[in-house]
Amino acid sequence: MNLTQEDWVSQLKADDNSVILDVRTEAECDEGMIANAINIDIYEGQGFVSKIEDLDKTKNYYVYCRSGARSAKACEVMNSLGIENTYNLLGGILEWDGEVV
Known part of the structure; x- marks a missing residue:
């Protein structure tokens, strides 16, 4: 979404489950x-998929x-890998007004 x-x-x-x-x-x-973001590079291809598969699907x-x-x-x-709740930030970090670390 x-x-x-x-x-x-x-x-x-x-x-509370984010x-x-x-x-x-x-x-x-x-x-x-x-702040508090974890990094998984989508350009890793299959490596990205493997790391996503290891994530908690209930989050x-x-x-x-x-x-x-x-x-x-x-x-x-x-x-597609079974994680139902994903929220995409429109505009990405380019349009981010908040804090960065």
Whole structure:
């Protein structure tokens, strides 16, 4: 599901079962990440799929990338692997107003 930043943040704050997932490259993450995010690079291909398969499927995943395109694809892949609740940040970190670490 695609969410605006406002909806993504408000839903995330109210969610006790959430995981923030950054699907950018390591180099991109070095430039700053949303606090408490875990990084799994979608460009790893099969490695990405394997790491997604190891995730807790009962959690709600808040996914972002640079602009929202890779994270949308990541959400599709995650849904196909049995993770029902994925939320894509529209605009990605490029349009992120919040804090980065």
